[in-house]
Every structure is written in C-alpha cells, then in structure tokens.
Amino acid sequence: xxxxxxxxxxxxxxxxxxxxxxxxxxxxxxxxxxxxxxxxxxxxxxxxxxxxxxxxxxxxxxxxxxxxxxxxxxxxxxxxxxxxxxxxxxxx
Numbered sequence: 020x021x022x023x024x025x026x027x028x029x030x031x032x033x034x035x036x037x038x039x040x041x042x043x044x045x046x047x048x049x050x051x052x053x054x055x056x057x058x059x060x061x062x063x064x065x066x067x068x069x070x071x072x073x074x075x076x077x078x079x080x081x082x083x084x085x086x087x088x089x090x091x092x093x094x095x096x097x098x099x100x101x102x103x104x105x106x107x108x109x110x111x
Contacts, residue, residue: 040104045075047103052095054087059108066106 041047049070053059063081070076080102084091091099099105 043075044070044104045077047076048078048080048101049076050080050082050099050102050105052082052084052091052099052105052107054084054108056087056108062108063106066108 051063051067053063060083067076067079067081070079080098082091082095082098082105084095
C-alpha cells in the first residue's frame with residue numbers, strides 16, 4: 020500500500036516582497052534564460068527582438084540550463100546575477 024502524498028504545500032510562509040523593478044529596460048542588461056525545453060530558444064529569439072525594438076534594450080545575455088529537470092547550475096546563476104532583469108522561457 021502506498022502513502023498518499025498531497026501535491027499542495029500547506030505550510031504557512033511569511034510574505035516576501037517582490038524584487039525591485041527597473042523603471043526602464045533601456046539601460047538594463049537583460050538575461051534570457053532558456054531552460055532547455057524544445058523551441059525555448061526560438062521563443063527567446065522573438066522576445067529578444069521585441070525587447071530591442073519596443074523597449075530600447077541594448078544588452079542581452081543569453082543563458083541556458085543544461086536540463087529543465089534540475090535547478091540552474093552555479094555558473095548560470097552567477098552569469099544571471101550581472102543582469103538587471105531575467106526572463107525565463109518555460110514552455111515547449
């Protein structure tokens with residue numbers, strides 16, 4: 020007989036304030052994190068073009084996890100830390 024494991028996390032946590040948002044992306048290095056799902060790079064290519072055209076983004080850092088099934092390794096997180104904003108591609 021198996022134990023039932025609830026998919027819901029019922030622990031009560033203290034609220035956490037959201038990270039500060041930049042007023043404009045034109046002077047911010049933007050990181051685009053591909054989590055290695057199929058077509059994530061294609062999606063982020065489009066996002067990059069839109070950010071450059073519509074928001075004046077000039078510096079983009081492309082980041083990639085080796086696999087979507089695991090947390091990002093230290094070297095990817097270290098590179099992301101130099102960015103003022105990071106977007107993540109989550110879908111196939």
